[in-house]
Amino acid sequence: MSLPLFIVLFKKNWKILLIFAVLNIFYMSAIALMATSEMMISSMDFLNMGVNQKLIADIDIAVSITSSVFQGMIMYIFIMVYYVIMAGRLVHKLVDNSSITGYLTAGVSRTKFIITSAVWLISSVFALYLIVWAVSAICLLTYGSFNFGWWTVVHIVTFLCSLSVAMISFAFSAVFAGTKQGSTLLSGIPIAFAVLMMLGSYIKFFKWLAPFGWVDSAKLAEGNFPLWWVYLLIYLAISAIAFVYTVIAFRKKQLSI
Amino acid sequence: MISVKNLTMKYPSGNAGIFDIDFVVNAGEAVGFLGANGAGKTTTIRCLLGFMKGQKGECTLFGRECFLHAPKNMLGIGFIAGEPSFPEDMTGLEYLNYLQKERGQKDLSRMNELIKYFEFDASKKIKKMSKGMKQKTALVSAFMHDPSLYILDEPTSGLDPLMQQKFISLVLEEKAKGKTFLISSHIFEEVEKTCLRVIFIKDGRIATQDTVENLKKSQTQTFVVSAENAEKINISGAVKTNLSESECEFSIASSHADSFIKELSKHTIIGIRIKEQTLEDAFLNLYQANGGNA
Numbered sequence: 435m436s437l438p439l440f441i442v443l444f445k446k447n448w449k450i451l452l453i454f455a456v457l458n459i460f461y462m463s464a465i466a467l468m469a470t471s472e473m474m475i476s477s478m479d480f481l482n483m484g485v486n487q488k489l490i491a492d493i494d495i496a497v498s499i500t501s502s503v504f505q506g507m508i509m510y511i512f513i514m515v516y517y518v519i520m521a522g523r524l525v526h527k528l529v530d531n532s533s534i535t536g537y538l539t540a541g542v543s544r545t546k547f548i549i550t551s552a553v554w555l556i557s558s559v560f561a562l563y564l565i566v567w568a569v570s571a572i573c574l575l576t577y578g579s580f581n582f583g584w585w586t587v588v589h590i591v592t593f594l595c596s597l598s599v600a601m602i603s604f605a606f607s608a609v610f611a612g613t614k615q616g617s618t619l620l621s622g623i624p625i626a627f628a629v630l631m632m633l634g635s636y637i638k639f640f641k642w643l644a645p646f647g648w649v650d651s652a653k654l655a656e657g658n659f660p661l662w663w664v665y666l667l668i669y670l671a672i673s674a675i676a677f678v679y680t681v682i683a684f685r686k687k688q689l690s691i
Numbered sequence: 692m693i694s695v696k697n698l699t700m701k702y703p704s705g706n707a708g709i710f711d712i713d714f715v716v717n718a719g720e721a722v723g724f725l726g727a728n729g730a731g732k733t734t735t736i737r738c739l740l741g742f743m744k745g746q747k748g749e750c751t752l753f754g755r756e757c758f759l760h761a762p763k764n765m766l767g768i769g770f771i772a773g774e775p776s777f778p779e780d781m782t783g784l785e786y787l788n789y790l791q792k793e794r795g796q797k798d799l800s801r802m803n804e805l806i807k808y809f810e811f812d813a814s815k816k817i818k819k820m821s822k823g824m825k826q827k828t829a830l831v832s833a834f835m836h837d838p839s840l841y842i843l844d845e846p847t848s849g850l851d852p853l854m855q856q857k858f859i860s861l862v863l864e865e866k867a868k869g870k871t872f873l874i875s876s877h878i879f880e881e882v883e884k885t886c887l888r889v890i891f892i893k894d895g896r897i898a899t900q901d902t903v904e905n906l907k908k909s910q911t912q913t914f915v916v917s918a919e920n921a922e923k924i925n926i927s928g929a930v931k932t933n934l935s936e937s938e939c940e941f942s943i944a945s946s947h948a949d950s951f952i953k954e955l956s957k958h959t960i961i962g963i964r965i966k967e968q969t970l971e972d973a974f975l976n977l978y979q980a981n982g983g984n985a
Contacts, residue, residue, distance in 0.1 A: 540793035543762035
């Protein structure tokens with residue numbers, strides 16, 4: 435890993451991270467604070483987000499709704515958009531416009547370059563989750579005490595789920611960098627996962643084709659998902675395999691820059 | 692310093708690429724690398740810098756294989772790309788500072804010297820810079836770490852004549868210190884002033900390589916002859932162009948110069964002058980003789 439390069443990546447991308455952090459804080463706090471309102475639960479039902487229809491002003495239900503929305507919107511939409519943009523900016527765009535030459539001529543090896551970019555991607559997605567976790571926990575605490583441990587587990591598992599898809603997107607960004615298919619694949623695959631997850635509400639099989647659909651975060655928040663650690667390991671394995679493959683493939687890649 | 696042996700790099704899309712490229716650049720030498728657009732100059736340079744790996748043959752810099760040892764090689768190279776592209780969100784100075792940190796260079800005096808020399812305003816964002824300003828960024832970044840080898844692709848593209856002159860002076864200064872240069876350029880005057888030897892590449896193959904002097908001599912020589920009834924003079928083996936009633940131009944192969952002059956002496960000659968061949972003439976002759984596009 436190269437520290438000067440990491441600093442450059444931070445300076446280049448912190449504004450995007452900030453925008454997504456603000457967006458997530460706003461959305462998550464609004465959801466957490468509104469989780470018990472009748473209107474909100476009806477809306478959730480309308481959007482087919484799998485929320486329990488019992489309209490009870492109870493902290494457990496609030497946690498359940500917040501975690502459902504968290505998994506449904508925060509992870510699928512906002513954070514996915516963030517890491518798709520980031521995966522493209524970190525490698526594909528740089529190869530496409532040849533500006534990666536400016537880094538490689540400095541003597542940074544391809545391995546260092548790709549590892550540093552991946553570290554930035556992972557740490558920035560982690561930072562987003564950390565912010566979301568802190569904000570939502572503070573908001574939920576206004577209702578009363580809840581199982582903080584399980585709430586944290588939801589975030590850890592969801593973070594790793596996002597990470598596995600982010601690393602797949604990153605792999606496509608690096609392997610297909612500079613090609614016409616590059617941007618389509620790096621954004622298309624995560625979107626396809628999200629679509630499969632949504633279709634999974636109607637045909638269960640689809641749910642199993644996308645990493646997003648493997649864990650029920652509402653059940654997990656309630657502590658009713660005993661196999662969560664298996665999925666945690668699966669997500670970790672996917673991330674690790676995607677990362678190692680990216681490094682190996684990028685090292686061998688012919689760069690027409 | 693640079694060694695390329697039977698290097699072949701074909702692009703999957705078609706026939707373009709380089710085929711059996713073979714050349715050596717010794718330490719302390721300045722070599723021009725010339726060819727028409729699409730001849731294979733940039734592809735060769737990409738292989739030298741380790742951005743691409745040839746399917747056949749090998750290339751080495753400082754005795755190290757180019758693709759495998761690219762990061763190590765880069766520290767000893769000053770490189771200017773044909774179309775310089777940088778991380779656009781940075782200012783020129785931020786980029787140069789990044790390079791200096793990444794290269795582990797502690798002394799900034801050379802960098803500041805070059806900024807002053809090229810009258811470069813490094814405080815601007817790169818994306819807002821003109822082509823000439825971006826070229827100055829490339830020049831400072833290539834020379835600031837005092838490398839022993841320079842690979843320069845169109846180094847003065849976008850620079851005004853004054854800056855082009857400054858660049859030539861800088862190259863000559865570095866050359867005097869024993870630095871090695873491989874310069875690809877379409878400005879032949881610049882190559883003639885800085886390089887002793889030239890490699891011509893055509894359709895992905897080395898067409899010829901020789902010293903600038905030999906290349907100029909080995910090409911067609913042109914004599915402008917003034918004589919009474921000049922239009923009536925005909926000499927076998929010479930291509931004649933009548934310029935006026937009393938003046939005509941003869942183009943002959945250099946090897947026929949002796950017989951041409953002997954034949955010419957049989958006529959009453961008022962004056963004769965040799966039209967000086969330039970590297971550009973050599974380039975055009977090479978391309979036009981083989982029906983290529985220059």
